[in-house]
Amino acid sequence: MTMRIAAVRTPPEEFLNWIPAALVLEHSEAVVAYWDQIPAGLLLFAVDGAIATIHLHYVEPELRNLGIGEQLLEEALTLAKRAGCVTCYGWVSPGDRIAKLTYEAQGFRSDQIRVTREL
Helix, strand or coil, X not given: CCEEEEEECCCCHHHHHHCCCCCCCCCEEEEEXXXXXXXXXXXXXXXECXXXXXXXXXXXXXXXXXXXXXXXXXXXXXXXXXXXXXXXXXXXXXXXXXXXHHHXXXXXXXXXXXXXXXX
């Protein structure tokens, strides 16, 4: 089995059902991953001046723990640096330890947590 990572302008059709309808793609960059011929992962990020923001970082559940998420992130960071970014933000759910470890392995650190209360 081989992994292929590619930066694309628009995610191929086989990746579109992974993207939430509320996510606007107009100014996003995309990195896709295939495990052999199987769509395996997708990372979407936006560049705004010197800041890159990751909006979606997804790997198919049955293909996790193969390094796909790390490779997607590494390629996105390379693209962001080329675009002149000096900072990259991402969001991790508080209980998602795997995602947190993936980001930390690439040098990210936690700097805030958002809390909400209904009134």
